[in-house]
Amino acid sequence: MDAVLRAAAVYIFLLVVFRIAGERTMASMTTFDFVLLLIIAEATQQALIGDDFSLTKMMLVIVTLIGIDIGISLLKDRSRLFHKVIEGVPLIIVEDGRVLDDRMRRARIDLEDVLQAARERQGLERVDQIKYAVLERTGEISIIPNTRSDR
Amino acid sequence: MIRSQLEIDADVHFQRRVWTGQRIGWFFFAGLIITALLGFFGGGPVSRASVQGSGLGIEYERFARFQKSTQIRLALAVAGHPAQVELSRRYFDAVQIEQITPEPLAVESANEWLIYQFSGRGNVLVTFRLRPQRFGSLTGTARLAGAQPVQFRQFIYP
Numbered sequence: 001m002d003a004v005l006r007a008a009a010v011y012i013f014l015l016v017v018f019r020i021a022g023e024r025t026m027a028s029m030t031t032f033d034f035v036l037l038l039i040i041a042e043a044t045q046q047a048l049i050g051d052d053f054s055l056t057k058m059m060l061v062i063v064t065l066i067g068i069d070i071g072i073s074l075l076k077d078r079s080r081l082f083h084k085v086i087e088g089v090p091l092i093i094v095e096d097g098r099v100l101d102d103r104m105r106r107a108r109i110d111l112e113d114v115l116q117a118a119r120e121r122q123g124l125e126r127v128d129q130i131k132y133a134v135l136e137r138t139g140e141i142s143i144i145p146n147t148r149s150d151r
Numbered sequence: 152m153i154r155s156q157l158e159i160d161a162d163v164h165f166q167r168r169v170w171t172g173q174r175i176g177w178f179f180f181a182g183l184i185i186t187a188l189l190g191f192f193g194g195g196p197v198s199r200a201s202v203q204g205s206g207l208g209i210e211y212e213r214f215a216r217f218q219k220s221t222q223i224r225l226a227l228a229v230a231g232h233p234a235q236v237e238l239s240r241r242y243f244d245a246v247q248i249e250q251i252t253p254e255p256l257a258v259e260s261a262n263e264w265l266i267y268q269f270s271g272r273g274n275v276l277v278t279f280r281l282r283p284q285r286f287g288s289l290t291g292t293a294r295l296a297g298a299q300p301v302q303f304r305q306f307i308y309p
Contacts, residue, residue: 001195004187054216054286056308060187067180 003057007064010048014040015086023088023139024108087137094133097146107135117141190214192308193221205298207236216308217286220249223303225293227275234275235296237264242291246281253277283307 029037048061076083093104094114104110114133118124122145132144190197193214201210208226215221227234233256240263251267259266269275283289286309294300 001188001190001193001198003192003194004184052216052219054219054308056192056216057219060183060192063180063183064187067177067184070177070180 003052003060004064006048006050007061008068010044011065011068014044019086019088022108023135023137090137091135092132093135093141094127094130096132097128097130099127109135109141114141114143118143118145192216193219200303202301202303204301206295207293207298207301209293209301209303211291211303211305213304214306214308215283218282218284220280220282221305223279223281223291225277225279227269227277227295229275229295232272233268233270235266235268236277237261237266237294237296239263239290239292240265242289245285245289246283249280249282251277251279 049057072086076086091103091107093100093107093109099111099114104114111127114130115127117133117140118127118130122143124130124143124145129146130143131146134142134144136142186192187195189195190199191214193212193216198212198214199210200213201208203209206228208228210222210224210226212221225236227236229235240260243265253269253271256268256270258268267277269277283305286307289305289307290302291305292300292302
């Protein structure tokens with residue numbers, strides 16, 4: 001019984017913590033972010049396994065985690081609100097070359113993040129070449145460039 | 152039916168059967184989680200068991216897991232002290248004893264039995280914390296000196 005309860009507690013706790021931390025926290029993987037993730041994994045493992053090394057425990061933990069994952073994905077299908085709470089919503093941060101400052105500030109992004117995405121994805125040079133920049137639910141920034149007809 | 156000009160190794164019929172299989176699998180997951188919560192894999196209401204007989208009460212877990220700590224509680228209703236209880240060798244060879252509370256005064260080996268002596272007042276309660284070293288079915292026997300033996304059965308998951 002404890003195997004299932006522990007696994008469920010860990011899943012829910014991590015889900016809540018990462019939602020609170022925000023999308024940008026884990027979006028761009030610097031070396032430090034990677035190390036932080038490893039440490040989190042270690043801390044989680046200790047709590048999940050405890051001192052029980054049986055195969056049965058391993059199977060119960062994994063089935064519980066995957067099971068909850070599947071359950072949540074089914075719930076997300078049924079309820080738009082639940083979907084938004086779990087996944088978040090996309091956010092327009094640049095519109096027609098105009099930077100939406102307070103949104104970017106609240107989302108903890110600066111203009112340089114947007115310009116970097118513009119360079120990486122579309123090879124754009126300046127912010128006025130951006131038609132839309134969107135902070136996606138995954139934390140990535142996607143760029144829609146101005147087409148020639150938009151000028 | 153969707154006809155596409157795509158050069159693709161698609162097989163929608165197969166995919167539909169995979170989806171059905173997955174959904175059946177999900178029911179197994181749910182079943183597994185529920186039976187685990189009930190205690191069929193150790194811990195939980197279904198697993199707790201007790202057995203009584205001839206002045207000896209044993210509380211134990213019906214289901215336990217390989218190398219995971221489990222507890223056995225003996226309640227000895229004895230008149231004389233120190234209290235003496237005999238435990239089957241075969242069971243205790245299959246487990247690793249982590250702790251005995253209270254510590255026994257003496258342990259003696261006699262053929263197929265281990266004879267434990269405890270000091271105490273009134274009803275003596277002894278807790279053994281053990282880690283099974285084998286999996287499968289395990290039967291343990293305990294008896295007070297000269298009394299009928301009391302048996303308990305456990306299933307140890309791997």
